[in-house]
Amino acid sequence: MNGIMDNILEVQSLEKRFGTAEVLSGIGFSLRPGEVVSIIGSSGSGKTTLLRCLNFLEQPDGGRILVNGETLFDADDPATRQEKSLRHKRLHFGLVFQSFNLFPQYTARQNVTLAMKLLAKEQPDYRKNRAEILRGIEERADALLAEVGLSDRADHYPYQLSGGQQQRVAIARALALGPEILCFDEPTSALDPELSAEVLGTIRRLADIGRTMILVTHEMSFARQVSSRVLFMADGRIAEQGTPEEIFGAPKSERLRSFLQNS
Amino acid sequence: MTTFITVTLKLLQGFGTTILIFLVTLLCAVPLGLPIAFCSMSRFKPLRWLSRGFVWIIRGTPLMLQVIIVFYGPDLLGWNLSFPRFGAVAVAFIINYAAYFSEIYRGGIESVPRGQYEAGQVLGLKKGQIFFRITLPQVIKRILAPMSNEVITLVKDTSLARVIAVRELIMEASAFIKTQALLWPLFYSGAFYLLFCGLLTLAFGALEKKLDYIKV
Numbered sequence: 001m002n003g004i005m006d007n008i009l010e011v012q013s014l015e016k017r018f019g020t021a022e023v024l025s026g027i028g029f030s031l032r033p034g035e036v037v038s039i040i041g042s043s044g045s046g047k048t049t050l051l052r053c054l055n056f057l058e059q060p061d062g063g064r065i066l067v068n069g070e071t072l073f074d075a076d077d078p079a080t081r082q083e084k085s086l087r088h089k090r091l092h093f094g095l096v097f098q099s100f101n102l103f104p105q106y107t108a109r110q111n112v113t114l115a116m117k118l119l120a121k122e123q124p125d126y127r128k129n130r131a132e133i134l135r136g137i138e139e140r141a142d143a144l145l146a147e148v149g150l151s152d153r154a155d156h157y158p159y160q161l162s163g164g165q166q167q168r169v170a171i172a173r174a175l176a177l178g179p180e181i182l183c184f185d186e187p188t189s190a191l192d193p194e195l196s197a198e199v200l201g202t203i204r205r206l207a208d209i210g211r212t213m214i215l216v217t218h219e220m221s222f223a224r225q226v227s228s229r230v231l232f233m234a235d236g237r238i239a240e241q242g243t244p245e246e247i248f249g250a251p252k253s254e255r256l257r258s259f260l261q262n263s
Numbered sequence: 264m265t266t267f268i269t270v271t272l273k274l275l276q277g278f279g280t281t282i283l284i285f286l287v288t289l290l291c292a293v294p295l296g297l298p299i300a301f302c303s304m305s306r307f308k309p310l311r312w313l314s315r316g317f318v319w320i321i322r323g324t325p326l327m328l329q330v331i332i333v334f335y336g337p338d339l340l341g342w343n344l345s346f347p348r349f350g351a352v353a354v355a356f357i358i359n360y361a362a363y364f365s366e367i368y369r370g371g372i373e374s375v376p377r378g379q380y381e382a383g384q385v386l387g388l389k390k391g392q393i394f395f396r397i398t399l400p401q402v403i404k405r406i407l408a409p410m411s412n413e414v415i416t417l418v419k420d421t422s423l424a425r426v427i428a429v430r431e432l433i434m435e436a437s438a439f440i441k442t443q444a445l446l447w448p449l450f451y452s453g454a455f456y457l458l459f460c461g462l463l464t465l466a467f468g469a470l471e472k473k474l475d476y477i478k479v
Contacts, residue, residue, distance in 0.1 A: 055385050091387045101382035105400040105477040114396065115386035159478035177387060 008033045008068060008212050009054075009181055015062030015075070016049055016236075023049045024236045027063065031181065034210040038223035040247075041233035042259060047216045050233070051183050054214070055095045056086045067092045067180060094174035098186040100166045102158040108169045109154040112141040112176050119177065144172040148202050164195030168202050182206065184215045200226075220263055224248050232256050270439060270448045277435030278455050284349075284421040284431060288356040289414065295357065296364030303369050314365075321362035327423045330355040334427045352424040356417075363413055371406040372398060375479075404477040411467035415460050432456070 009031035016024040024046045031037055039047045052058045054065065056073070059081065065073040072089045074080045102111050116137045120126055126133060145154050148168040158166050167187055174182060184203065188196035200222050207213060207226050217223050223230060223244065230247040232240040232255075240247065240256050251257045302314035321329070334351035337344045346354060375398050383393035425434035436452035439445040 057381055057384060087387050087389065090385055093385070095385040097378055097382065099376075099378055101376070101378040103379065103382070103397055104479050105404070115388060118388060118392050118396070157476055157478070173386070 006032060007066075008035075010064075010066040010069075011054070012064040012066070013062065014050070014053060014060050014065070016046075016053055016058060016060050022236055024053065024060070027236075027238060029231060029238060029241065031212060031214070033212055035228045036207045036211075036213045036215060036226055037229045037231060038215045038217055038227040038244075039231045039233060040217065040220065040223060040259075041239075045233040046236040047233050048185055049236075051095065051185050051214065051216055054181075054183060055093045056090050057095075091177055092180050094177070094179035094182040096167070096170050096174050096182070096184045096187050098189050100158075100163070100170045100190070102166055102170055102173070104158050107155050107157055108145060108150060108161065108172075109138070109141050111158070111169055112144055112173045113137050115173075116140065116176050141172075141176070144175055145169070147175075147205075148172045149198075162195060163191045164198040167191065167195075167199045171199075171202055171206075180212060182211055182213045184213065184217070186216055186218060188217070188219060218263065220248070220260070232259070234259075266443075266445075270445070270451065273435050273439075274432060274448060274452055274455060277430055277432040277452075280349075280424075280430055281418075281421045281432040281455075282459075284352055284356060284424055284429075285418055287353050288360050288417060288421075291353075291357040292360035292364055295361035296368050299361055299365035300368035300372065303365060304372065318362045318365060321359055322366075326355065326359050326420060327426050329359055330423060330426055348427050348429050351427060352429050356420070356424075360413070360417060364410070367406050367409045367413065368402065370409075371402040374405055375401050400477060401479045404474045404479050407467065407471055407474065411463070414467075415463055418460055418463065419456060 007030040011030065012028050014024055014027035015022075027046075027050060029037070039050065041047050049058060053060045060073065060075060062075045063073075064071060064075070071077070071080060072092065079085075102108075103114065106114060117134070120133050120137060123133070142151065142154065145151055148171050150165060150168055150172070153161060153165055153169075158169070161169065171182075171187075187203065188199050191199060196219070200219065203213070203215070204222075204226055215223065215227070225244075227244050229241060230244050231238050232247060232251075234255050240251065240253055247256070248260065251260060299314055299318065302310050303318065305311045305314070330352055333355040334346060334348065337346070379397055379401065380393055383397045388396070421431055422433040424431045425437075428434070432452050432455055433449070436448045439448040
């Protein structure tokens with residue numbers, strides 16, 4: 001076992017209820033730098049809710065979330081539950097949505113630069129070095145768009161891009177603020193196979209350069225290829241976890257076996 | 264010919280008042296609708312119901328009656344406060360149109376997908392930044408058509424000001440019936456409204472074209 005300090009992410013007995021329905025219970029797992037963890041499971045198993053809890057779009061009802069040893073969330077510590085402190089905690093994570101959620105009024109580049117520009121305004125030296133900071137932001141956006149292979153689409157609006165291109169812009173946008181952990185919520189579910197392939201290619205490249213990622217997906221073969229570990233969720237719990245070989249090659253539970261057969 | 268010029272000059276005078284009512288109402292009601300919309304969407308129930316009740320009353324009663332109430336009401340209640348005629352018209356119109364605008368805004372804001380807000384949240388943006396940079400531009404795009412409808416209605420609603428003898432266009436035009444037994448100035452006044460609404464239609468068309476790059 002590795003020590004807690006080596007982990008970039010540590011999730012401990014996370015709980016989430018919607019009304020009386022228990023959506024997550026006793027979720028615990030950890031992530032080491034550079035690891036890619038895929039979360040699989042049928043609809044309603046809590047995969048998306050888990051991702052949303054990590055990005056503080058939902059407030060967990062119990063448990064703890066630590067990033068690099070720092071407690072970002074502790075259900076028993078009211079100080080960590082304040083809305084105000086959430087904003088900066090979110091920056092540890094990036095999230096790529098199933099439905100892209102690009103801002104339609106901005107070009108691809110503007111989608112990438114928006115948050116960087118707004119955040120830069122909070123720097124104390126912003127007024128003094130404004131031009132330089134803004135130039136740096138534009139350069140960073142260009143580099144990110146090049147990374148997802150969309151340099152030639154930087155000035156296009158989302159509606160002028162294919163679904164796959166939109167999702168790649170969304171990936172560049174999620175990377176803009178340099179999150180330690182990049183999360184994907186079924187990033188290819190809204191895409192046809194051809195467009196899925198280009199998005200998956202982008203994700204694979206990010207995995208190859210050692211990005212720490214959590215991937216909620218229905219693409220089993222992709223999960224098998226790209227992940228260092230796979231979590232199988234059922235009824236709000238992690239029912240089984242292991243290496244891709246263990247999960248896909250030698251599933252232990254009947255539940256996982258039948259899930260894999262049907263997908 | 265001289266009658267025509269006299270009538271035209273008189274109507275232009277009334278038209279000036281009409282435009283003034285229009286501009287004052289628009290300038291104040293457009294921003295005022297926003298806080299009302301926020302109250303109507305508030306998670307704090309008493310505030311929400313207060314706001315929706317207010318909108319119900321304003322939309323559920325004639326604007327003409329509201330003008331009369333603002334003008335005569337304070338005096339009837341024995342308050343030591345009364346509005347000048349134009350002021351009463353302005354207050355009634357602003358409140359009335361703010362209520363209508365607030366409902367248009369509410370519809371526009373609620374129609375922006377939740378995912379847009381969340382995309383802003385995960386990027387670490389503040390609530391205000393999300394509203395002004397992400398939501399509002401999309402709302403403006405969405406509400407342009409209903410707003411142009413409402414604004415054009417406002418042009419014609421200004422004629423209600425005559426109920427408390429504010430000398431706007433219709434009032435000046437109908438005065439010729441009594442003073443010179445001329446009916447045609449009233450018909451002629453329609454041309455002024457038509458021209459003004461035509462210009463507004465063109466302006467909204469241009470604005471719509473300008474926002475064409477936003478596809479929501």
